[in-house]
Amino acid sequence: MSPDWHQYFVFGLTIAVFAAFLWGKLSVELVALSAAGLLLMTGILDKDDLLASFANPAPVTIGALFIISAALERTGQIARLGRLFNTVAKGSERRALAALLIVCTICSAFINNTPLVVILLPVILGFCRDSGAKPSRLLIPMSYATILGGTCSMAGTSTNILVDGIARERGIAHFDLFSIAPLGMIYAVIGGSYLWFFGSKLLPARDTLATLLDASRGREFLIQAGVPEGSPLIGKSVLDALKGRSRKLKIIEVRRRGRILEDALDAIILQFGDRLLIRTGTKGVAELHKGDEVNVGMGTETGLDTLEEREAVLLEGMIGPNSRLAGKTLAQVAFRQSFGALILAVHREGQNITKDFETLRLEFGDTLLVEGSREGVERLKAERDFITLSEPRPEAFNLKKAPFAVAGIFLFIFLAAFNFEWIGLPLNFDTFAAAFLAALFVLLAGCLTPREAYEAVDWKILLLIIGMLTLGAAMDKTGAATTLATHVADALGPLGPWGILCGIYLLASIMTEMVSNNAVAVVLAPIVIRIAEAVDVSPIPFLVAVMFGASASFATPIGYQTNTYVFGAGGYHFKDFVKVGLPLNIILWIVASFTIPLIWKFHP
The missing domain is CATH 3.30.70.1450 (Regulator of K+ conductance, C-terminal domain)
Structure with missing residues (x-):
């Protein structure tokens, strides 16, 4: 096969992969790994190329951060945030909004935002039941705050870690833990101010399913x-x-x-x-x-x-992404027989479904209203990745190990941020090394068992990343990335580096509203590096644009996992995310377009 044929095949495969993501009928990790398999079968990549994707530090770093976050969760530290929220809110919706914006933004800069949202969901819903506030007024701001907080450090989201890993592979200077913090904090302030002054006026006041x-x-x-x-x-x-x-x-x-x-x-x-x-x-x-x-x-x-x-006991809950119930009908999982309970209604994509449950295929994000015996409801609450919304899930927290879990997160921050050469030690811990050592510390301290650590890692995300890294490597090896970069540089060249950066950010932002932000980052990062080479500027501003464009997903409930979690729980419609999130996307695009070149120069 000629190199040109290789390029066409890789372009076609990339389009097919993203089309499969949009179709949504196949698991994303299976699609990504199948693409890697096809590249291996056609000879476009050899086994060394495939193994190089497994050797990328990004998946291990992300897995270690999952473990650190799980240690904080298992020792009750995230649940403590829920109690702090109730103390600060004091029955006031505005106080509650302020508490969510501050707490979620700060915490999600260092811990995985998914467990943070899962723990806080029933806390916020309970607060709304007690105070009369509407959950739809608070849940979108909570999700957006965790996304904004994730842009404040390299550990805040897997997208940042992925882009950094690709930059390292290509010999580009790596990003430190707080390298992107200046722009991230600007994002947090502007995004939080938008939600406080304007977004809150656009949010619906809608009752939950229950x-x-x-x-x-x-x-x-x-x-x-x-x-x-x-x-x-x-x-x-x-x-x-x-x-x-x-x-x-x-x-x-x-x-x-x-x-x-x-x-x-x-x-x-x-x-x-x-x-x-x-x-x-x-x-x-x-x-x-x-x-x-x-x-x-x-x-x-x-x-x-x-x-x-x-x-009878009434329970409101949500199907999580890794639940065994997802993708199956109630008849297939023998729901009535297994849990001694009936489903009264299902909320999906802005609609309340109240009949034909036996043939309904459950999906991630579905909110269920269930009624049954206390024993059956307790069995359902214990189901893995079934998220209880009616009340906080009772957990046997290992409170004695809480100081070690907190020490673990501070150890990670210290190792990743401190320059030991200042004190004469020949040590340099990047984000990967710091995350690995901190995860090892919480395991040795007994904050969670090895089995709990294994279950805490979202293997679907890691396999998706490895598959997409392989596809990115194929684009680079076949010259497809260079060809695409040349066309982009020719088309946007008259606008100069600034115009190209605006286009890169906008492209990343649009793509991540439809498919996984990790997939977008892995595909675009090698391309923007080639674009930078074509126009003879530093690739760092373009890589930062990919990080922020692929992370700042606000306009749809499917672009970011936390958005999907609050979609059903808040009784939202798809248009609610467009109404509140699209203006925020546009505002941050303008902010990034002007701010990135000021912080990261095109010609350093």
Whole structure:
């Protein structure tokens, strides 16, 4: 194959990868790794090129930062922020907004913003229930604040670490921990001011899913009913048994000899001794007590134990990105049988879905309103990556290790920021080395177990990064990056380096609203380095433009993971992010276009 063919193939593959990301039917890490496999099969890359992507320090650095953040979470330090939030807010929405902007911006500069958002979500929703404030007035600002905070240091977001890793591979001076802090702090001040003075006026005042349903629902109960000997219901299906009764009766589960039956309700034929868990309102309770077809606690003279009647438990929660429930229907996961609970409604992409749940395929970000027994609800809350929104998830925090977790984050900052050559020591800890040593410290200190550390790492992100690094390497090796850079330089050359920088930032910002910011950074970083070579300027300003353009995602709920988390929980519509986030995107684009060349010179 000729080199030209290689370039066309890499261009086509890149377009196909981003199209698959937009399609959203395949997992992004599988798409990225498949692209790496195709490059290896065609001979465009050899095994050494592939292994070089695994040797890039960025994935290990990001994995280490996941572990440090998990140590803070497991020792209760992020939960302590939630208690601090309630203390500062004192029932006032404006106080709450100020607390969120300050706390989230500062914390997300050093720790992963995903656990920060996950912990604070139920805290904020609880505050809104107690104070009467609307969650939709606070959750978008929380997500945006974590994004703005992530631009204040190299550790604030994986995008920064990736761009730095690519720069190192190409022999460009690396970025220190706070190299980008000057622009990041400008972003934080301008972004926070926008949200305080203008964004808050654009935010909707919308109820959550649970609030909307509670307004029209009365008191409801769970009744455990038994089928007595001689009941005319014996031999009938469960659905036929309740035909003609109140429409408020809903069967949650059927137990036979202590085992929950997993068959569909219309396929279960009732037998003597079967136990039915029924959800119903006050009217349904009265109807169930009529007659003797189903025993609902008629006394010991019937020869049966008295059966239970209790009030139903309501839970609001969200499907996380790594949940086993994601991508499956309720029937496939046997939701009713597994958790002894019913789904009352689902909020997805601005819509409240209230029927046809059995065929609904759950997705990351779906907000569920669930009702069932206390035991079943507790099983659901314990499900991995099911995020409880109704109340903070009860955690057995390892409080004794909290000082070591805090020491770990300070150790990371100290090692990455301090220049030991000033005191005569021949040591130089970059972000990678500092993160690795700090993660090792919290593990040795017992802040979390090796298994917990493994589970804390988002392997999907790391595999996505490795696959995209391979694609970036192919663009560089085949000359595709140089060809594209030459065309961009020719098209924007009359505008000078400043015009090119404006275009690079805008391109990164638009792309990251649609696909993963990590993928955007990995593809654009090698290209902008070649563009800098073509116009004979320093690549540093262009790399910074990629960092900030790929991180500052505000206009859609899919561009950044924290936006997706708050999308369903706040009852938002897609247009809410456009209305609030698009002006912020434009403002920061203008700020970056004028500020980056002042801090990082084109001709140093």
